[in-house]
């Protein structure tokens with residue numbers, strides 16, 4: 001870092017952090033922005049399905065051409081085996097925008113961060129925030145590289161752990177203990193569409209990825225995953241073999257790499273913002289991967305956050321920050337209703353702990 005002062009420091013260069021930076025540079029170009037990302041976008045990332053409406057957001061962020069250059073896999077629908085053993089197709093042709101995409105996540109996230117850099121954001125890769133304190137009406141920040149600087153406003157875009165906001169006293173309201181236990185496969189030539197298949201202890205999904213890759217994931221509660229020993233490849237594979245549809249897509253595919261476990265707990269942060277900091281994307285709220293909304297929501301929250309931050313820092317107008325908190329809460333409320341309706345459609349395993357937990361919550 002050359003400069004010792006910046007208006008906005010964004011910690012986390014996932015979709016939410018990069019969208020915040022991109023939109024800030026467009027909406028409030030007088031503000032200087034630094035984007036601090038721990039990785040170099042070189043390790044595998046989970047979360048790949050982009051629903052058709054994402055195109056509008058990518059166009060708004062002016063990254064549509066960069067996105068097209070990634071060569072993501074086009075998809076024209078989803079299939080679910082949910083509530084009944086017969087597959088149900090949801091074809092995008094009946095939607096206003098009728099193409100979705102499956103992306104290679106590390107490339108997608110890197111593309112967004114580099115686009116933000118090209119618009120004037122100071123992108124710091126392989127760097128994390130080590131210390132931060134509010135002193136004399138500004139943030140004093142220390143990076144893992146040893147560099148120090150000051151900032152007027154801090155954005156927590158660190159994903160589901162909300163590392164900054166939680167240290168500042170914000171708390172999560174958790175709905176469940178969901179985890180995704182995923183593995184990548186190679187040599188895929190099947191229809192790449194997202195396939196979701198419920199089973200006694202949760203649900204499986206698979207999606208075709210660019211470069212003939214495929215992801216397969218088992219989604220269940222953390223304690224159930226532990227008792228079912230789903231982190232053991234042989235046990236994961238044995239359960240997978242019992243899924244009629246997901247397994248049928250893997251005949252010619254070979255597993256590549258080890259099993260990856262990721263938290264997918266539905267949760268909301270309270271508060272999501274105040275006059276010194278704001279949380280975006282999964283740091284502000286996280287949705288069940290069943291929704292395939294996480295990336296879309298992360299990008300959209302980055303845009304809304306940039307309006308609130310811009311108005312606050314350039315015009316001392318804090319109404320956007322209050323509207324942002326209200327928006328995060330309302331969005332989560334509406335998500336909870338949809339989630340409850342969707343899980344209540346599956347009644348085939350009345351004594352299963354996983355499905356019972358969803359029914360009890362839904363009835364409450």
Ligand SMILES: Cc1cc2nc3c(=O)[nH]c(=O)nc-3n(C[C@H](O)[C@H](O)[C@H](O)COP(=O)(O)OP(=O)(O)OC[C@H]3O[C@@H](n4cnc5c(N)ncnc54)[C@H](O)[C@@H]3O)c2cc1C
Nearest residue numbers: 012014015016038047048049128159180281282289294295
């Ligand atoms: C199993 C599973 C499947 C999913 N499938 C889908 C799907 O199909 N479609 C979909 O839309 N969503 C899906 N999601 C959700 C989606 O991945 C997330 O909603 C999305 O990644 C949120 O983006 P984000 O930018 O908020 O956080 P993240 O993508 O988690 O980005 C956070 C960034 O912050 C960086 N970081 C963290 N801590 C620090 C630090 N201290 N300093 C600097 N940098 C830091 C990380 O390296 C990372 O780059 C899935 C999630 C799971 C668990």
